[in-house]
Amino acid sequence: xxxxxxxxxxxxxxxxxxxxxxxxxxxxxxxxxxxxxxxxxxxxxxxxxxxxxxxxxxxxxxxxxxxxxxxxxxxxxxxxxxxxxxxxxxxxxxxxxxxxxxxxxxxxxxxxxxxxxxxxxxxxxxxxxxxxxxxxxxxxxxxxxxxxxxxxxxxxxxxxxxxxxxxxxxxxxxxxxxxxxxxxxxxxxxxxxxxxxxxxxxxxxxxxxxxxxxxxxxxxxxxxxxxxxxxxxxxxxxxxxxxxxxx
Amino acid sequence: xxxxxxxxxxxxxxxxxxxxxxxxxxxxxxxxxxxxxxxxxxxxxxxxxxxxxxxxxxxxxxxxxxxxxxxxxxxxxxxxxxxxxxxxxxxxxxxxxxxxxxxxxxxxxxxxxxxxxxxxxxxxxxxxxxxxxxxxxxxxxxxxxxxxxxxxxxxxxxxxxxxxxxxxxxxxxxxxxxxxxxxxxxxxxxxxxxxxxxxxxxxxxxxxxxxxxxxxxxxxxxxxxxxxxxxxxxxxxxxxxxxxxxxxx
Numbered sequence: 001x002x003x004x005x006x007x008x009x010x011x012x013x014x015x016x017x018x019x020x021x022x023x024x025x026x027x028x029x030x031x032x033x034x035x036x037x038x039x040x041x042x043x044x045x046x047x048x049x050x051x052x053x054x055x056x057x058x059x060x061x062x063x064x065x066x067x068x069x070x071x072x073x074x075x076x077x078x079x080x081x082x083x084x085x086x087x088x089x090x091x092x093x094x095x096x097x098x099x100x101x102x103x104x105x106x107x108x109x110x111x112x113x114x115x116x117x118x119x120x121x122x123x124x125x126x127x128x129x130x131x132x133x134x135x136x137x138x139x140x141x142x143x144x145x146x147x148x149x150x151x152x153x154x155x156x157x158x159x160x161x162x163x164x165x166x167x168x169x170x171x172x173x174x175x176x177x178x179x180x181x182x183x184x185x186x187x188x189x190x191x192x193x194x195x196x197x198x199x200x201x202x203x204x205x206x207x208x209x210x211x212x213x214x215x216x217x218x219x220x221x222x223x224x225x226x227x228x229x230x231x232x233x234x235x236x237x238x239x240x241x242x243x244x245x246x247x
Numbered sequence: 248x249x250x251x252x253x254x255x256x257x258x259x260x261x262x263x264x265x266x267x268x269x270x271x272x273x274x275x276x277x278x279x280x281x282x283x284x285x286x287x288x289x290x291x292x293x294x295x296x297x298x299x300x301x302x303x304x305x306x307x308x309x310x311x312x313x314x315x316x317x318x319x320x321x322x323x324x325x326x327x328x329x330x331x332x333x334x335x336x337x338x339x340x341x342x343x344x345x346x347x348x349x350x351x352x353x354x355x356x357x358x359x360x361x362x363x364x365x366x367x368x369x370x371x372x373x374x375x376x377x378x379x380x381x382x383x384x385x386x387x388x389x390x391x392x393x394x395x396x397x398x399x400x401x402x403x404x405x406x407x408x409x410x411x412x413x414x415x416x417x418x419x420x421x422x423x424x425x426x427x428x429x430x431x432x433x434x435x436x437x438x439x440x441x442x443x444x445x446x447x448x449x450x451x452x453x454x455x456x457x458x459x460x461x462x463x464x465x466x467x468x469x470x471x472x473x474x475x476x477x478x479x480x481x482x483x484x485x486x487x488x489x490x491x492x493x494x495x496x
Contacts, residue, residue: 173495176495177461210426211423211427211486232469232473233473235437235470235471235492235493236491238495239492241488245426246426
């Protein structure tokens, strides 16, 4: 059997109580990492993730919004105290909302940009301090096809994910000197992901233009994520990897 | 040997990158067939080191030979689950083994055609043959070795940059055409590496690269092989992509 990709690593995944974040936590734990994850409200989901990761010895759940720097700071401090480091950060927590721009309230815009972009900034800042001290780490930012290609998707969501690509590139340049890598992973539509409320005709249109003719699964994106943050991928940084089945 | 192990074919398997790709694929449990052109000693060492592996001599400028070689591999292994092309040249106008940066003024028409034949045309015909051999079986991964010179602005030999940039367009269109049949086509584009074609880069260009490379080091062949192997053996969703490995250049 091949060696596991993430043996000995400590990972923090934001938004880990369901969907892609839950799959990433599960796959990372299966690859040998100790996994901490944050969630905001979904207690049942967080229990499920803990169970999928192999229980409390291998995983820890923290109720902490990415927009709460105090809660994030104590989460980071607790992980570093108990597990020694955070080697991998996955900025996964994100929200979306299907809405035409003309009907978008300022609050709608702020909520999407805050969670998706500012949340990534605040969490990265909190975790990078330790990574810089240790001269070691990988940050994986979840982007989206909506941030790199011209597609029919909500404007605030597209803008927030395009921002993640730019943030990834600038941060990769800034922290490379400490040996820290920053990568953006941009999936297309996923089973039950943010596109789950997509009208039927938009889904059909997507599948028509997708070479593999299907949406992606959380599991296959999580397995790609595990490889991207693994030591074997040590020369990739600043890159946005698109996983969309060929749209 | 595990009959369920993926069958992977590496064109240019004896080169600096190719030989590490072959070994990494084997370590990941794949069965390996590979081609070589001049490096028979390395080819023999590889077949001795990798159980159940097979080597064939192949000049990729000969399209008929590409077809025959892939047919032989398919007959031998029963199928082809992944095709990796590592065969490439960086110099096309000098005598065999020549090195150096060929500037536009020095590139002859023959040199241009040789560069494109080896680095671009061979991939097209190799993928076409595998697509035909595996027509209705699907689930095939193709990985072509590109270069940062084909993706980002760099002081590169123009014919070389053109030959590698062509791959990016080629794989996108191939992904579209072959995707419905279950083929995934990707390219890995490395920056300057510790070994291989990068060795021939002039000292000033190497210094310039390190100045702009965020990680301040050259890439390791193993790091290229690791991504190539993941795409060849594990990938199920990524297609039409050129993945850059350049340490944040």
